[in-house]
Amino acid sequence: MSEDALPGRVRIHEVGPRDGLQNEKAVIPVEVKAEFIHRLAAAGLTTIEATSFVHPRWVPQLADAEELFPRLADLGDVRLPALVPNARGLERALALGVREVAVFASATESFAKANLNRTVDESLAMFEPVVARATAAGVPVRGYVSMCFGDPWEGAVPPERVVRVARRLLDLGCAELSLGDTIGVATPGQVTALLAALGAAGVPAGRLAVHFHDTYGQALANTLTALRHGVTTVDASAGGLGGCPFAKSATGNLATEDLLWMLEGLGIHTGVDLRRLTATSLWLAERLGRPSPSRTVRALASQLDQEPTGATGPFRPSPAPSHKEP
Template sequence: MTTTRELGLPAVADQPGLADAVEIWEVSPRDGLQAEPTLVAATTKVELIRRLAAAGAPVIEVGSFVRADRVPQMADSSEVFAQVKSLPARTPVLVPNVRGYELARAAGADDIAVFLSVTESFSRENLGASRERMEGAVVQVTERAKADGVRVRGYLSMVFGDPWEGEVAVGEVVRLAQAMRSWGIEDLSLGDTIGVATPGQVRASVRALAADGIPVASLALHMHDTYGMALANVYAGLEEGVRIFDAAAGGTGGCPFARSATGNLATDDLVWMLTGLGIRTGIDPDALHETSLWLADVLRKPITSRVAKALAY
């Protein structure tokens, strides 16, 4: 078992023009674990989610109602959800289609996320379906969700680059984002699925969406740290007015369907930077740190969070 020393905190230096507080979507139980080769027992997933809630995570994405043969790590999402749905945190789940939505609703979910790829290649690699087919599925799910009073978030994958198609046109991101809003999806998370984004790209994308009438307050950033740019990209987003960021405890995960994608932005690193900027997250860094080290032991792999490594010995 990894041991830790007493947790330190960064010096605080407020930066003019940045938010006083942000919302962190903790995605390690879903986007983190689904990309890990180690299959984690449902009881362990429940323990992870409970630890994250106790640390103050306001939103924890707890599972995914997808095909078990495609993502075996998420096959027990119904069992997990049943044990965490009453925790003092939002517990959304990911659904790809109407069948997934029906399973999620049968489990009691009233907070979901849907997803689309900006590129055709990733859509086919990710779910074996064209963008057109996936868009039709999202429309169906969103219509059902709105009728049922279910909250819906939309993920856009491959916003900043695609390993098969290369550079992604900002105009295509705007088109798809507007389409999702027309279907009734107001909250959108912009995914740097393979971690190739730079701060300039983040600024350009957020500004293009804002110029087309999409409120920046409805946008989130989902950064991967393949090239070490995740925190720089978050800072660029902060300066543009983004107030919602996705991250995974310890930097777990990646994307099982995207070549070269490495871990998510570590929640530990994000909270450290935001704390140093005087920005509130509601998350206890000490409890988060202990959870990340515990999760690294569960997964039997070295922790990737720079902050967690710096604070451990």
């Protein structure tokens, strides 16, 4: 894909059930989590990160992974990856028949210490047998790289530090890398510089996803920049849920509805129904006892209330001419 071209289709990697709910102060009942995931699938999302097999002491909000996964068995072809921090977490996931997993690395020493209580190199060494074991079992592994643009303790992160960790994860056997702007400080210029550095190091855009937080309101601009540089997988969270429990300055993820509004206006296909997703985020917001932070959800809420069931929205943006498939 030439620079500045846009893809015809984008795959949304929905992270709300894991990255969103892990940051809630209250523990959400497993029944609500299961229904949330079913509603997301019904809206057309085909990749939904369901939970994490982290020790309950560290993330008590996701301590019910073993109880949750059997409730999702009817979702068929929907991809339901789960985060695994170590070999023990992987074995728990494999025992439940989880078909995709993810590991969570850091580009910075400070966050590696805060999140994993290890150095960057120690954490990568910990992931090596995890990736090998999963791959041997036919389970693809996604590698998250956090703090790709800025770190609350260390400041701006040089692209070469991200490249080093990204290359190591690919060499270990990760099938895909997700580049995280964990505290939401990235700008389009930084995104361009990092993607150029990764490309020069032999990391193709087709192996990358982007994961932006919206602290400074730049998540959509950063996403559009990534799309123009060949990335076609975007992480987002329904209703803008989430943050990071180990980086207190992190605000919510890019809202899936906000992303959809932009992509549909550009004529980029996702297969996701914006109305049904908005209704899902409103449903969850009621159970969380607060309004959704997504601007698109708030803007469409009143229109959704006025529409008869089964209507085909008045509130989709006018699409640009469709682009050719990448």
